[in-house]
Amino acid sequence: MKGNVIVGQSGGPTAAINSSLAGVFRTAVDRGANKVYGMRNGIQGLLEERYVDLSEHIRNELDEELLKRTPAAYLGSCRYKLPEIAEDPAVYEKVFKILEKLDIECFVYIGGNDSMDTIKKLSDYAVVKGYKIKFMGVPKTIDNDLALTDHTPGYGSAAKYIGTSTKEIIRDCNAIEYKNGMVTIIEIMGRNAGWLTGASVLAKGEDCEGPDMIYLPEITFDVEKFIAKVKDLLTKKSSVVVAVSEGIKVEGGRYVCELSTGIDYVDAFGHKQLSGTATYLANRLSGELGCKARAVEFSTLQRAASHLISRVDINEAYAAGGAAIKAADEGDTGDMVILDRVSDDPYQCTTGLRDVHKVSNVEKTVPREWINEEGDYVTQEFIDYVKPLIDGEVPPIMMDGVPRHLYHCDKW
């Protein structure tokens, strides 16, 4: 390639999104890009002409290695959604004016569903207006809810953290036997898709029983049936550990967490803001069964824990970034890079391309047959699917006892 590349990050941070950024940067440089720009805070920052020359910030191989191990979005992220082209063409004119000024040949956007929507609109606009700029999407979401790709970069690392932390919590819960038993409810992210919550099954092994129950948002949740099941379990064991998705809903579609407060919070995309599912259930259990009950929320930790990332995930995130540049350089546009699993055991996976029109705004949920009949656990098929994705580690580079990140706060 001869011109310049610009890359941005959008949506919720993950532990792998910066590895994709590193892949974009390295491949663009290797394929002869003149400049590799980074948008500050995605398309929102680009509209304010906030961008950086990445070679000033990723200065050597060590920086690249640190970038792979740095959580969240190195360039800053945004939750800005482009308007429909017909509604506000001025925004598009502004974007393309900036891209032309920067002599951009390839625009890469790393993000989830909403980010792929951005790629779709910009590539449509380019085609209609005759711009030669190539637009490529690189998937990123811990939620793993993007269609057409086997899985998404970011999911494997979050799954590894969830499996590990669930196991450590089960160990902790077994330490003390309480007279009336103890129930621990672990709340895991995932509004509509249970990929993350299902990953709690990874705690299970020769040395750990795993969680006693796993509730995904794909299955309607029955509070009374749940309480009865816990009551029964407490007659057999003194510690019960349950993994629940933040997004579990009761019959009629109401979120469990809304049962307590009656208040709906809504974010910029109209998504309801959830919290308190585990607390609500723990309160119900201690009130009705007289047991000790506690709530543990993995919260932001599950998407930011780059100290415990999956090597498979980080390498695939890196490869997906590189594949976007390669495809654009070879003339593709309006595509999202996908991960194509060739086999489970031995695990093999390659990158591919899919038309971004077929991708955006479709949420991929856990198949019904990967959840048991009772709706309170995942099946072996789920385990076989997720296990290869958490394999291997990328040890953090430790300085003074904590992981070192790539960050030059004074340089933007």
Add this chain to the structure above:
Amino acid sequence: MKGNVIVGQSGGPTAAINSSLAGVFRTAVDRGANKVYGMRNGIQGLLEERYVDLSEHIRNELDEELLKRTPAAYLGSCRYKLPEIAEDPAVYEKVFKILEKLDIECFVYIGGNDSMDTIKKLSDYAVVKGYKIKFMGVPKTIDNDLALTDHTPGYGSAAKYIGTSTKEIIRDCNAIEYKNGMVTIIEIMGRNAGWLTGASVLAKGEDCEGPDMIYLPEITFDVEKFIAKVKDLLTKKSSVVVAVSEGIKVEGGRYVCELSTGIDYVDAFGHKQLSGTATYLANRLSGELGCKARAVEFSTLQRAASHLISRVDINEAYAAGGAAIKAADEGDTGDMVILDRVSDDPYQCTTGLRDVHKVSNVEKTVPREWINEEGDYVTQEFIDYVKPLIDGEVPPIMMDGVPRHLYHCDKW
């Protein structure tokens, strides 16, 4: 030594207590102990004659290495407090009958303040009644609130986790810029002592600003002053991260978390059960400042995260266990092993012994001069104290992508 050893674990689980158990086991075996018994669930299990022959469970060197990396209490813990001798001598008669039956020469108890109280009472009783059994305490608490020892095994690993996770959360918080700013409140364990909360300062470095404010329970908390300070900070930066102890109290001694609910929960030792400090403050901030606010609780994770332990801590925990056996074998009784810091830089530390009468039930808090004048941050002295304790790693032994623990659930 010629007779048998018995060892138990008590109080809250940590990521280092099993390393002390490994140190007790290894040193007892090396010094010729006939049998090394493990009490199941501490003194409570012993009273029910629940104990195991540890050599049947720790079978080789790999088991010892796994034990060091296994969180919580391998033998099971308890929160049982021995009655005063005069009040219920029958309990003591029962304990000593069991110990005599097992031909116990040395009794080691690994735990916190309440556990040292057990050692004190048992060693007093032994002296009064003429028993030759030696009683030794090995300190353990993530809270670091035991007097006479420079620090406690378990603290360094929890501090490493807190520093690392705080840093990752700060990174996550900086990813998206919200219009009215975002405030993240991290809630960290510690009822009366701020050692753990102070460790959030470890996030600070060349690549991270660290938390903006740190509130320890040693200083009376002023909610209005806090809100004003956050308001001011939000005019300068878009993301504010605050670390608070679960035990911060307002003027008059009321816990901040009680301001919302008005309900006091009390555990078996009469300690108030706390939760919700961060949630309360986040709600106040979003309500009064109109900013986005979120609460992150490190919860059980901070004491169970054996995937991110400090090598210094794990080695010291191991050494403390060994030192207890050595001292008992040389004739000491009624002592607690302490850690004696020889120098900060280079860090050097040895074990020592202190009369357990001087230790128990005295809570060591953070010195006033290690907290800044405003009462919202720790000083360089605090950093110099804690930094060596989180140094180095003990990488987990990974199997199928998650850490392997020592656990034979079918064998007890």
